Amino acid sequence: MKGDVLGEFEEIILLIVGVLGQDAYGLGIRDELEKQTGRSAAIGAVHATLNRLQEKGYVESGMKEGTQERGGRRKRVFQMTGLGKKALTDSKDVRVNLWSQLPDLNVGKV
Amino acid sequence: MKGDVLGEFEEIILLIVGVLGQDAYGLGIRDELEKQTGRSAAIGAVHATLNRLQEKGYVESGMKEGTQERGGRRKRVFQMTGLGKKALTDSKDVRVNLWSQLPDLNVGKV
DNA sequence: TCTTTTGCTCTCTTTTGTAGAACAAATATC
DNA sequence: GATATTTGTTCTACAAAAGAGAGCAAAAGA
Numbered sequence: 001m002k003g004d005v006l007g008e009f010e011e012i013i014l015l016i017v018g019v020l021g022q023d024a025y026g027l028g029i030r031d032e033l034e035k036q037t038g039r040s041a042a043i044g045a046v047h048a049t050l051n052r053l054q055e056k057g058y059v060e061s062g063m064k065e066g067t068q069e070r071g072g073r074r075k076r077v078f079q080m081t082g083l084g085k086k087a088l089t090d091s092k093d094v095r096v097n098l099w100s101q102l103p104d105l106n107v108g109k110v
Numbered sequence: 111m112k113g114d115v116l117g118e119f120e121e122i123i124l125l126i127v128g129v130l131g132q133d134a135y136g137l138g139i140r141d142e143l144e145k146q147t148g149r150s151a152a153i154g155a156v157h158a159t160l161n162r163l164q165e166k167g168y169v170e171s172g173m174k175e176g177t178q179e180r181g182g183r184r185k186r187v188f189q190m191t192g193l194g195k196k197a198l199t200d201s202k203d204v205r206v207n208l209w210s211q212l213p214d215l216n217v218g219k220v
Numbered sequence: 221t222c223t224t225t226t227g228c229t230c231t232c233t234t235t236t237g238t239a240g241a242a243c244a245a246a247t248a249t250c
Numbered sequence: 251g252a253t254a255t256t257t258g259t260t261c262t263a264c265a266a267a268a269g270a271g272a273g274c275a276a277a278a279g280a
Contacts (some may be wrong), residue, residue, distance in 0.1 A: 005149075007236050007267085008118040015208040018215075027258065037204050039115075042239040047259065052236075070247050071256030089215055094147050095205065098125040105128075105199055117236085117267050137227060155269045157228065162267075180278050181225030 006058075006087050012037065013049045014058055014088060018080050025064075025075040026050065050078055058084030116168075116197050122147065123159045124168055124198060128190050135174075135185040136160065160188055168194030 006014065016032050017024040030046045033039060053059045059078045066072035080088075099105055116124065126142050127134040140156045143149055163169045169188045176182035190198075209215055 005118065005268090008115065008121070009237055011118065012204070012208075015205075015212065019208060019211045025258080036208060041237090043259085044240060044261085045238045048239095049237075051260095066246070066257080068247085069257080071245080071258080072247080073245050073256090073258045075258070085214065088212075092205070092209060092215060094122070095125075095202070098122070098129060098146060099202060101129045102125065102198075104195065105202060115237090119268055135227080151268090152270045153228080154230085154271060159268075161229095176226080176277070178278085179226080181227080181276080182278080183225090183227045183276050185227070 004087065006091055009041075009045075010049055010053055010058075011088070011091060012039075013046065014053055014080065014084055017050075017053075017059055017078050018085075018088070022077070022079070024078045028075075029078075053084070054078075056083075057081060058087055114197065116201055117159075117162075119151075119155075120159055120163055120168075121198070121201055122149075123156065124163055124190065124194055127160075127163075127169055127188050128195075128198070132187070132189070134188045138185075139188075163194070164188075166193075167191060168197055 012033065013029065016029050016036065019036070020028060020032055026043060026047050029050070030041055030043055033041060033046070050059065050061070054061060058081060060081055061076050061078045064075050064077045066074045122143065123139060126139050126146065129146070130138060130142055136153060136157050139160070140151055140153055143151060143156070160169065160171070164171060168191060170191055171186050171188045174185050174187045176184045
C-alpha cells in the first residue's frame with residue numbers, strides 16, 4: 001500500500017478506538033465493533049490490526065491494571081494519535097467529496 | 111475477507127466509476143482517481159481492482175468502440191450495478207454513524 | 221511500414237484481513 | 251491450596267487485496 005493509506009478494516013478499528021476513548025482494548029474493541037457495525041471478528045484479527053496501526057503511528061498503547069471482576073486481567077489500552085486522527089480526516093474528506101458527486105447515494109443523507 | 115466487505119481501494123475505484131458515469135474505463139479511472147484524490151496508481155492495480163469488483167458483482171463491463179483520436183482503441187467500459195450501489199451505501203452508513211460519534215473529526219463538516 | 225499513442229492483460233510481490241490456538245494472570249470454588 | 255473459570259494478549263498461518271510494471275494489441279500519423 002502506498003504507506004499512508006488506511007486499509008478498510010484498519011480504518012474501522014481506528015474509528016472504534018476513537019469512539020471508545022479511554023477504554024479501548026482488544027476484547028472491548030471487538031464487542032464495540034459488533035455492536036456498531038454488526039460485524040464480527042476473531043480476537044486475533046483485532047489485535048493484529050491494532051499492532052499494525054501502532055506500527056504506523058496511528059495509535060499508542062500502554063498497560064492498564066485489571067479490574068476486580070472475575071478474571072479481570074490487565075489490559076493493553078489504545079488511544080488514537082494526532083497522526084491517526086489526521087489519517088481519518090483525510091480519508092473522510094476523500095469520501096465526502098466523492099459522495100457529493102453521487103447524488104443517488106444520498107438516501108440516508110449525510 | 112468477509113466476502114461482502116469492500117476493500118479500501120475497491121471502494122474508491124467503485125466511487126470513481128460512479129462519478130464517471132458512462133465513460134468509466136481503465137485509464138480514465140486512473141486519471142480521475144489522481145485528479146479527485148491526488149493518489150496515483152499503476153494501471154495494473156486499477157484493472158486488477160476492476161476485475162475483482164466485477165467478480166463480486168459490483169460493476170458490469172462491456173467493450174465500446176474507440177474514438178477517432180490518435181491511438182483511440184476500443185475500451186472496456188464499466189458501470190456500477192445495484193449491488194455495487196448498495197455496498198457503497200452500506201459502507202457509507204457505517205462511516206457516517208461512527209464519524210458522528212467523533213466530534214473531533216468534524217473539522218471540514220459533513 | 222515504422223512510430224507513436226491509447227488501452228488492456230498477465231505475472232509477481234508486498235500489505236491487509238482473518239482466524240484460532242496457545243499462553244498468562246486473576247478470581248472462584250471446594 | 252489445587253483446580254476450574256474467566257478475561258486478556260500473543261503467536262502462527264493463510265487468504266485476499268493492493269500495487270507495480272512488463273508486455274501485447276490496435277489504431278492513427280508520418
